[in-house]
Amino acid sequence: MAEAERSVPRHVAIIMDGNGRWAKKRLLPRAMGHRAGLRRMISLIGHIFSRGVEYCTLFALSAENFARPAEEIEALFSLFREYFTQNVAELEAQGIRLIVIGDRSLLPADIQGAISHAEEATGRGARGTLALAIGYGARQDLVCACNKFVREGREATQETLAQSLSTGTMPEVDLLIRTGKEKRLSNFLLFEAAYAELIFSEKLFPDFTDRDFDGALAEYAKRERRFGKL
Numbered sequence: 001m002a003e004a005e006r007s008v009p010r011h012v013a014i015i016m017d018g019n020g021r022w023a024k025k026r027l028l029p030r031a032m033g034h035r036a037g038l039r040r041m042i043s044l045i046g047h048i049f050s051r052g053v054e055y056c057t058l059f060a061l062s063a064e065n066f067a068r069p070a071e072e073i074e075a076l077f078s079l080f081r082e083y084f085t086q087n088v089a090e091l092e093a094q095g096i097r098l099i100v101i102g103d104r105s106l107l108p109a110d111i112q113g114a115i116s117h118a119e120e121a122t123g124r125g126a127r128g129t130l131a132l133a134i135g136y137g138a139r140q141d142l143v144c145a146c147n148k149f150v151r152e153g154r155e156a157t158q159e160t161l162a163q164s165l166s167t168g169t170m171p172e173v174d175l176l177i178r179t180g181k182e183k184r185l186s187n188f189l190l191f192e193a194a195y196a197e198l199i200f201s202e203k204l205f206p207d208f209t210d211r212d213f214d215g216a217l218a219e220y221a222k223r224e225r226r227f228g229k230l
C-alpha cells in the first residue's frame with residue numbers, strides 16, 4: 001500500500017524529552033527522572049507494536065548529550081546496562097528485533113557487549129524493529145555515510161545514501177513525536193524524517209501515556225500526506 005494511503009504509520013520515531021524536568025517538579029534527582037522515563041519507555045514499546053507500527057526509533061541519548069555532567073551520564077549507563085540485560089528475553093518473546101544506532105564507542109565496553117548480545121538474540125524478530133538511538137547524531141551519521149561514498153569513489157543517490165545511514169534497514173519515518181514541550185528536531189533523523197508528520201506533545205516523557213500515543217496516531221490519520229505533490 002502506498003504510504004499516503006495508510007492510516008497507521010509504518011515507522012514512528014520519538015524524541016523522549018522531559019525526564020529531567022519531571023524529576024525537578026518532584027524535587028528528585030535527574031537520575032530518577034530517567035528511571036521513570038525508562039519504565040514508561042518499556043511499557044510504551046509494547047503498546048506501539050500492538051497498534052501495527054512496524055518500525056520504532058527512540059532517541060535515548062544524543063552524541064551531544066555526552067557533554068552532560070558525569071554523574072548523569074553514569075546514571076544513564078546504569079539504566080542501559082539494566083535494560084540490555086533484563087529486557088532481551090521479552091523483546092525476543094514479542095518478536096521484536098532490536099538495533100542500536102549511534103556511536104557506541106562512546107559507551108563502556110560491557111554495555112557495548114550487552115548491546116551486541118541483545119542485537120544477536122533478537123535478530124530474527126519478524127513482528128517489528130525497535131531502534132534505540134544512543135550516542136546518535138544525524139549530522140554525524142550523514143558525514144559517516146558520505147565519507148564511505150568518497151572512499152569507494154562513487155556518487156550517492158537518495159536511495160543509496162538512505163541505505164548507507166545507520167537506519168538503512170528501515171523505511172523513512174512517517175510520524176515523529178517529541179514530548180516535553182520543545183519544538184525542534186535536535187539533530188535526530190534529519191534525512192529520514194524529511195516528509196514525516198510532526199507532533200509535539202506538552203507532556204514530559206514519563207507522563208506520556210499509551211492514550212497520548214493513540215491520540216498522536218489519530219492526529220496522524222487525519223493528516224493529508226502529499227510528499228510535495230498536489
Ligand code: FPP
Binds near residue numbers: 020021
Ligand atoms: C531527555 O530528557 C532524555 C534523555 C537525555 C534520556 C532518555 C532516556 C530514557 C527514556 C531511558 C532510556 C533507556 C534505554 C535503555 C534506551 P532531559 O534529560 O533532556 O529532560 P529535560 O529536558 O527535562 O532536562
